[in-house]
Amino acid sequence: MPKKGYKQTEEHKRNASHLAWNKGVPATEEQLKCLSQMGTHHTEEWKQTQSISQTGKHPSPETLEKMRIVNLGPNNPQFGKTQSEETKNKRSASMMGKNIWMVGIMGEKSNSWKGGSKEYWGKQCKIRDDYTCQICGHREPEIMVADHILPKSTYPQFSCDINNLITLCPNCHARKTIREKKNKEYNKED
Numbered sequence: 001m002p003k004k005g006y007k008q009t010e011e012h013k014r015n016a017s018h019l020a021w022n023k024g025v026p027a028t029e030e031q032l033k034c035l036s037q038m039g040t041h042h043t044e045e046w047k048q049t050q051s052i053s054q055t056g057k058h059p060s061p062e063t064l065e066k067m068r069i070v071n072l073g074p075n076n077p078q079f080g081k082t083q084s085e086e087t088k089n090k091r092s093a094s095m096m097g098k099n100i101w102m103v104g105i106m107g108e109k110s111n112s113w114k115g116g117s118k119e120y121w122g123k124q125c126k127i128r129d130d131y132t133c134q135i136c137g138h139r140e141p142e143i144m145v146a147d148h149i150l151p152k153s154t155y156p157q158f159s160c161d162i163n164n165l166i167t168l169c170p171n172c173h174a175r176k177t178i179r180e181k182k183n184k185e186y187n188k189e190d
Contacts, residue, residue, distance in 0.1 A: 122146035129167035
C-alpha cells in the first residue's frame, strides 16, 4: 500500500501487479516434499493417525447445514436414482451395530436403548434425590442439574450409571466444576 499522498506511476503499478511474492525465493524441503506427493494416496499409517485425531469431533450445525445445501437437487450423487428394496436391505444390514457419527450407535449398544439416554438417567437421578441439591439442600425442581460424581471423560463406563449421578443446584454445580478443573490442572503440574 503506497503512502498517503504518494502517487504510483502506471509503469510501477503494471510491474508490481505481475511480480509473484515469492519470485526468486527457493522452495523449502517441506514445500518440495508436498509438491512431490501431490496426486499420491495416503499411507495407512497416516490414515490411522488422522482417524484417531478426529475421533469424537463432529461438524457444527452450521457446517452440517452447508453440507446439506451443497448436496441438494442435481448436486446430490443419488439425485434421480432409485434403489431396489434388495439394495436398501443390504445397506441397512451393513450398518447395523456400527457407530455412525450422525446417527450414533444403533441397536442394543445405543445409550438410548430402553431408557439408556443421559436425559433419562438425569431425570431418574433428580427424582431419586427429590429435586434437592445434595450439597446445600436447596430445592427448586426447574433449575436442578444431574452431575457425574466421577467425570465421564475419565470413567465413560459410568456415564449412564445412576449411582454415579448426583443432583446439584446451578451454584453448587459451578463450584464443583471449578474445583475439579483446579484439581486437574494441579495434578497435571506434578
